[in-house]
Amino acid sequence: MAEDEKINKDSIIEIVGLSKTFKTKNSEVNALKDINLTINKGDVFGIIGMSGAGKSTLVRCMNFLERPTEGKVLFDGRDLFSMSAIELRRTRQEIGMIFQQFNLLMQRTVEENICFPMEIAKIDKSKQKARVKELLEIVDLSDKINAYPSQLSGGQKQRVAIARALATNPKVLLCDEATSALDPKTTRSILALLKDINKRLDITIIIITHEMSVIEEICSHVAIIDNSQIAEYGTVEEIFSHPKTQSAKRLVHPDGELLDFHGQAGKHVRIVFNGNSSFEPVISNMVLKCKAPVNIMFADTKNIDGKAFGQMIVQLPEDNTLSDKMINYLKTQNVELEEVYDFV
């Protein structure tokens, strides 16, 4: 119980048993089914899924742009369902949000855009101006203070949107596919900015994306959403090294085709390298030691937070004694091992 209380204290967003059903004339669509999720303060929490999986709906349930059909959403310990319209609007000022299409006010200058949430929060005009300068420095766009959005590039627009979202000192920043409309280079600079904001301003960041690279680049935690449900969630390290569900495996290796080893001769094992083990020539050593060749079916490495994560599928020789010997050898090494029959 004491343990539970501690967890709840650190959580900024807690979602319990959340479902969302959209009613259309002829049918009902379950956009989200029984979502349970805890996001802690200071996390960079990624939510990844294919398009149509329900991830955009989920992030909108966090600030009640979409009202869930069932379940509970707690923001900083406060139940959003129990709030009046005015309380909810005040709470939204503590939750910044940025979007794929930036959603800037096209008839307002950069400065006026950033002032907008402060006008809503009824902050002094003079304080607004000072805050705009501060924010533009954070997003490195001070020279564009009087520009209109139409005069900015996509990356610059998103920087303005980020500055605007931070204007009222929110505790959380929701990012809905914030980099999906940007080229790879701009994406990286925006992600670096988000990471910097997370560290420097201690703002919890929630990122919705369909790109695994975004998760790899900045997230500490990830939830995989598939078919309106959370397939699995945990730290990025955990999910990348041990994807348990099919949907997680598909996302970790988006280009991988399904390899089916049923009926093929020889055992197939999946070897997961983590941290230091990737620097040792484990496979070569094994081949030299057992004096038999292995067939590498698949190999991949990813660099997550400075650590190398790799995995490899190898086909072992048909001879059982030989393959057992190899398995035993691998078990003595600092790698993880499992026999597999198919692989995505």
Added chain:
Amino acid sequence: MILFDSQTILMFLMGTLETLYMTLVSTLFSYIIGLPLGMLLILTDKKGMHPIAWLNSVINVIVNFLRSIPFLILLVAIIPFTRTIVGTSIGSTATIVPLVVAAAPFVARLVEQSLQEVDGGVIEAAHSMGASPLRILLKVMLPESMPSLLVGSAIACTTILGYSAMAGFVGGGGLGKIAINYGFYKYETEIMWITVILLVIVVQILQEIGMKIAKSSDKRNI
């Protein structure tokens, strides 16, 4: 081409000024009534920020009803109403009443159309910042649709000008009266054509000014 005496020229000048007076004042009043109506239509719509089904239906029925009556018939039909408001049913000022009654619902539709064009994403962003529906309407939807609203007002203005000329048939003032009195009743075709040319020029000028202002207010392509 005959040269006109100074009296005829003065008549044209007065007619033009009267037409401008009727048009501009009617446009102003049409917006005073039509703008809030258009905003209410957007706000109370089924998919609006504050749906009120009955109010939306009532406004829609009134707007459709008034818009489906041909202007000339409306003009005659509301003569008693015009008399109670301005005391007479003849002259330029009296024409403003039916012009506003006919144009306000038209303006409401134009405003509704313009506000509908505002990007839903921007409205969503404003919601995410905790803005109230009224603030979103006044601070986001109106300013964001300003160029479109101004184009709409130029259209409204020129349409009202066209209606005002029609009012010449039933005792209204301005260039319409001149065209009917001289061109229709006295067969002085030259004078009628002059009024036609003057009307075309006035429409062109109003249209140009409206479009120029609309364009310069638009920050989307600078």
